[in-house]
Amino acid sequence: MKPTIALVGRPNVGKSTLFNRLTKTRDALVADYPGLTRDRHYGHGRVGDRPYLVVDTGGFEPVVDDGIMHEMARQTLQAIDEADAIIFIVDGRSGLTPQDKIIAQRLRQTQRPVYVAVNKVEGMTRSVVTAEFFELGLGDPGAISASHGEGVREMINEVLELFPVEEEEEEANHPKFAVIGRPNVGKSTLVNAVLGEERVIAFDEPGTTRDSVYIDFDRGEKKYTIIDTAGVRRRGKIDEAIEKFSVVKTMQAIEDANVVVLVLDATQEVSDQDARLASFALEAGRAMVVAVNKWEAANLEQREIIKREVLRKVGFLSFAQFHYISALQGQGLAELFKSIDQAYHAAMIKIPTPKLTRALQLAIERQQPPLAGKIRPKLRYAHQGGTNPPVVVIHGNALEKVPAVYWRYLESTFVKTFKLQGTPLRVQFKLGD
Ligand code: GDP
Ligand code: GDP
Numbered sequence: 001m002k003p004t005i006a007l008v009g010r011p012n013v014g015k016s017t018l019f020n021r022l023t024k025t026r027d028a029l030v031a032d033y034p035g036l037t038r039d040r041h042y043g044h045g046r047v048g049d050r051p052y053l054v055v056d057t058g059g060f061e062p063v064v065d066d067g068i069m070h071e072m073a074r075q076t077l078q079a080i081d082e083a084d085a086i087i088f089i090v091d092g093r094s095g096l097t098p099q100d101k102i103i104a105q106r107l108r109q110t111q112r113p114v115y116v117a118v119n120k121v122e123g124m125t126r127s128v129v130t131a132e133f134f135e136l137g138l139g140d141p142g143a144i145s146a147s148h149g150e151g152v153r154e155m156i157n158e159v160l161e162l163f164p165v166e167e168e169e170e171e172a173n174h175p176k177f178a179v180i181g182r183p184n185v186g187k188s189t190l191v192n193a194v195l196g197e198e199r200v201i202a203f204d205e206p207g208t209t210r211d212s213v214y215i216d217f218d219r220g221e222k223k224y225t226i227i228d229t230a231g232v233r234r235r236g237k238i239d240e241a242i243e244k245f246s247v248v249k250t251m252q253a254i255e256d257a258n259v260v261v262l263v264l265d266a267t268q269e270v271s272d273q274d275a276r277l278a279s280f281a282l283e284a285g286r287a288m289v290v291a292v293n294k295w296e297a298a299n300l301e302q303r304e305i306i307k308r309e310v311l312r313k314v315g316f317l318s319f320a321q322f323h324y325i326s327a328l329q330g331q332g333l334a335e336l337f338k339s340i341d342q343a344y345h346a347a348m349i350k351i352p353t354p355k356l357t358r359a360l361q362l363a364i365e366r367q368q369p370p371l372a373g374k375i376r377p378k379l380r381y382a383h384q385g386g387t388n389p390p391v392v393v394i395h396g397n398a399l400e401k402v403p404a405v406y407w408r409y410l411e412s413t414f415v416k417t418f419k420l421q422g423t424p425l426r427v428q429f430k431l432g433d
Contacts, residue, residue: 002255003163004053004248005156006079008107009089010099014119018089018146019043019056022156042251044283047153050160053251055079080107082248085159086114088138089146092121092129096136104136115159116141122148175344177289178212178227178253180281181263182273186293187230190263190327194219194226212253219337227253250277258388259343259422260286261336262314266298266306266324270313278314285389287343287423288320291336296326319415319424343422347388351418356382356392363413372401391426399429 005022007015023043043054057076080086088107090100107114116138121129122145133141142158144151179187195217213228229250254260260281264274281288292310295303303324310322321339325332360382369377377398385391392414411427414420 001252002051002053003084003160004055004082004252005159006055006057006083006086007089008057008076008080008086008103010097010103013089013091014146015056015089018087018117018119018144018152019054021146021149021152022052022054042247042280045156047156047160050165052156052160053248053255055083055248077106079248080110080112083112085162086110086112087117087155087159088114088136089117089119090133090136090141092118092124092143096132100133100136104138108137113159113162114138115155117144117151117155118142119144119146121145122150126151172225172258174223174225175259175340176225176227176257177259177261177340177344178229178250178257179261179263180229180250180253180277181265182271182277185263185265185268186327187228187263190261190291190293190325191215191226191228191230193327193330193333212249222341224340227257229253251280254281254284254286257286258347259340260288261340262288262290262317262320263327264290264292264310264314266292266294266302270306270309275313278317282317282424285424285426287347287389288317289336289339289343289422290314290317290320290322291327291332292322292324293327295324296329296331319420319422321422339422346420346423347390349390349418349420350387351384351390353381353383356384356414359414359417360394360410362417363410367406367409369402369406372398372403375401377402385428389424389426390420391428393428393430395430399431402429 007019009015022045043056045052045054057079086107088103090096116133116136118130118133118141121143124143126143130141130143142151142155144155146152179191181187195215215226215228217224217226262274262278262281264270278288278290290310292306298306321343323332323336323339325336360379364379369379375398378396379394379399379402380396382392382394385393392410394410407427411425414427415425
C-alpha cells in the first residue's frame, strides 16, 4: 500500500505550502477534472514512480483546556496514529519555540518514523539553521524551503526510503469493493445486509483505527471481497460512529479497492464531506457505485429533493450508477451488485491496441482535432497504458496542442465505444515520439 505521510507542526510553519508542493500534479498530461473542490487536507502525491498519500493535519495547538485537548490537537493525534511516517515542520526563521518542544514530546512517543523539516530556510546556511533543532531529540533535522521547493525532494526521498518498494501486486481477479461514507449513513448495516449477521460477528475483531476489515464472500457463483471501513466496532462507546470513522482508513480502502461503493444518507442533506469523499475516490481513479441509503425512510417529496441534491453535489461522478436502497430492509442489493460487477469489469478491461486505434481513427473521422495556429495535431495510434482505471495512451505529433475539450471528446468516445459504465477513464498523450 502507499505510505501515508502526515504533516504536523504548529500553525504558520508552512504545512499547507508543503502540502501543495507534495501533492502537485506532476504529470500535467493526466486528465484532471476541472471544477472539483479538492479537500485541502488529503492528497495523492508521487516522486518518480513512488506514490504516497499526504495528510495536512491543519495545525497542532497543544493547549489543554479544562483537561480537554483542543479538537484540532485530537484530530492531529489521530492522524499521527494512522500515518506511516510523520514530517514535523518547524520554522527556521522564528527558531525553536516551546510549542515545538511540546509537539516533539508527543512525537517521541509514537512508533512512527519522524522527519524534522526546518522550513523557510531559502538563502540561509543549512547547518546553522538546523543546529538548534537537534534538541528536539528526533534525529537529524533536514532543511527545506516549501515555497521555493528546496530540499523537498531529498526530504520526501528520505521518508519514502523507509518503505519497501511495492511489488506489482497480483490484482484480485474478482470485485474487491470498499464501502465508504461518512459516519451513520449505514455502512455497517449495508455490510451486514450483504453478509448476513453471523458472518460479520465472526469477523468482529478489534483492530487499530486505521485498519479496515477485509471479508471474502460468495454471492451466487461469484466471488467478492468487501472492504469494510466501518468494521472495527467498539461496543459500548458513546461516540461509536464518529470514533470508527477515519479519513485515512477511507483513503487506504479506496486505494486498495477496485470498486468503491459510496454510501449516502437519503434522510440527510448531501454534505461537503460526501462530495469530498467522492472527489477523492475519483482522483484515485476508482470505479464507483453510489448507494443512496435509507430510501424507505424518505417520503415522496423528500425523494424528489434528495435526487436533485445528489445530482448537484456528486453529479460529477457522471460515469457512476446511482442506486436508491434500504440496507435496513435489504432492498436494492441485487441491482447494486449488478453495478458493482459492471464497474469492476469496466475498470479491469483490457483492450487490444488495434481496437483502440480503430476507435481513435473513427473519432478523428467524425471530428478532427482543431487547428492550433497553422498546426493540426496528429493522433496516430492508441494503446492501453493501465487498468483500474483504464488509461488510453495516444501517440502522435503536436499532441501538446490538443485542447481540453477535444480530450474530453476522446474520453467520452472511448467510454461509449467500449461501454465502460462505472469507471473513470483517462486519456494521456505520449509526447515526443
Ligand atoms: P500552515 O499554517 O502551517 O499551513 O502554514 P502555511 O503553509 O499557511 O504558511 C504560513 C506562511 O509561511 C505563509 O505566509 C507562507 O507563504 C509562508 N511560508 C511557507 N513556506 C515558506 C518558505 O519555505 N519560505 C518562506 N519564506 N515562507 C514560507
Ligand atoms: P455507519 O456509521 O455508516 O456504519 O452506519 P450504521 O450502519 O451504524 O447505521 C447508522 C444508523 O442508521 C443506524 O441506526 C441504522 O439502523 C440506521 N440505518 C442504516 N441503514 C438504514 C436504512 O436503510 N434505513 C433506515 N431507516 N435506517 C438505516
